Amino acid sequence: MKEQNPPVCDYEGSDYQTSFWEEGGRAYEDKAEEIALKRLLPKSGKLLLEIGAGAGRNTPRYVGYERIVLLDYSRTQLQQAQERLGENERYIYVAADAYRLPFVDGLFGGATMIRTLHHMKDAPAVLQQVRRVLQPASKFLLEYANKLNLKAILRYLLRRQDWSPFTPEQVEFVELNFDFHPKTIRKWLKEKDFKLERQLTLSHFRIDILKRLFPTSFLAWLDSLAQLTGDWWQLSPSVFTISEAIGDTEIASEGAFFQCPQCSHAPLQEEPEMLICPNCEAKYAIRNGIYDFREPL
Numbered sequence: 001m002k003e004q005n006p007p008v009c010d011y012e013g014s015d016y017q018t019s020f021w022e023e024g025g026r027a028y029e030d031k032a033e034e035i036a037l038k039r040l041l042p043k044s045g046k047l048l049l050e051i052g053a054g055a056g057r058n059t060p061r062y063v064g065y066e067r068i069v070l071l072d073y074s075r076t077q078l079q080q081a082q083e084r085l086g087e088n089e090r091y092i093y094v095a096a097d098a099y100r101l102p103f104v105d106g107l108f109g110g111a112t113m114i115r116t117l118h119h120m121k122d123a124p125a126v127l128q129q130v131r132r133v134l135q136p137a138s139k140f141l142l143e144y145a146n147k148l149n150l151k152a153i154l155r156y157l158l159r160r161q162d163w164s165p166f167t168p169e170q171v172e173f174v175e176l177n178f179d180f181h182p183k184t185i186r187k188w189l190k191e192k193d194f195k196l197e198r199q200l201t202l203s204h205f206r207i208d209i210l211k212r213l214f215p216t217s218f219l220a221w222l223d224s225l226a227q228l229t230g231d232w233w234q235l236s237p238s239v240f241t242i243s244e245a246i247g248d249t250e251i252a253s254e255g256a257f258f259q260c261p262q263c264s265h266a267p268l269q270e271e272p273e274m275l276i277c278p279n280c281e282a283k284y285a286i287r288n289g290i291y292d293f294r295e296p297l
């Protein structure tokens, strides 16, 4: 029987890219992420997996990679990404659940996951999937929402917040939105065979009055300096980490790519409008340039 995955925070039909980023006054946070990505990502690579790619806000920043798989649970987010990024053979669009990645083991030379772990009720299960599809010695860039941030500490000390930012468990502040403790993230990365290499703290100045008073470029510049303290302490709302996949795991054989998310069989048989699993006979649609693994046809 098919195992039940944890619930998914569904962005189907959401205008997240426009309402949160383009009209939501978040130019400073976006710039801070651009700086951190430049600092942490390898300068070149073959195949990158972007988990929870959304509308592809960060995708153009992965300049050194030959091909990028944009994976998201939401088909409409991927359609928006297609519109934003235009026709480009470098991009492969995959609708799937991060708890059940539809790729063979050891396929990717790198992965990123930005503003997505905070929707994961079972984060270690997703980290295990990411490690499975990565080649040994490849890099994994993970962003997480930090419960141990200064605002949360202050609110807790002033008794305006009932959960403690100091304890290791994740906090679900809104349904399917989680903040994590940095120590817990480090523990999980280690358990899942990732060697943490560097941490950058981001968005130190995510305060409305500061954003109104100072130009975005100035705040981003200040943040770029503060980011560098990330290996010493993590007290900002967002943390970027880069880790290396360790262990003597396999590299996918030439030409292998998708595997069945239901029964893990590979290879899948490719027809013009669908992929078929010869083992369990599940069929997955290919519609308008999106491989759709959410559920079989």
Ligand SMILES: C[S@@+](CC[C@H](N)C(=O)[O-])C[C@H]1O[C@@H](n2cnc3c(N)ncnc32)[C@H](O)[C@@H]1O
Residues within 6 Å of the ligand: 008, 009, 010, 011, 012, 016, 051, 052, 053, 054, 055, 056, 057, 058, 071, 072, 073, 074, 077, 096, 097, 098, 099, 113, 114, 115, 116, 119
């Ligand atoms: C907050 S958005 C971030 C999008 C993008 N990374 C960015 O920073 O602009 C989170 C994304 O994660 C996706 N997501 C949430 N749960 C998922 C899951 N279980 N599997 C795959 N994608 C998921 C959502 O559909 C959404 O597009």
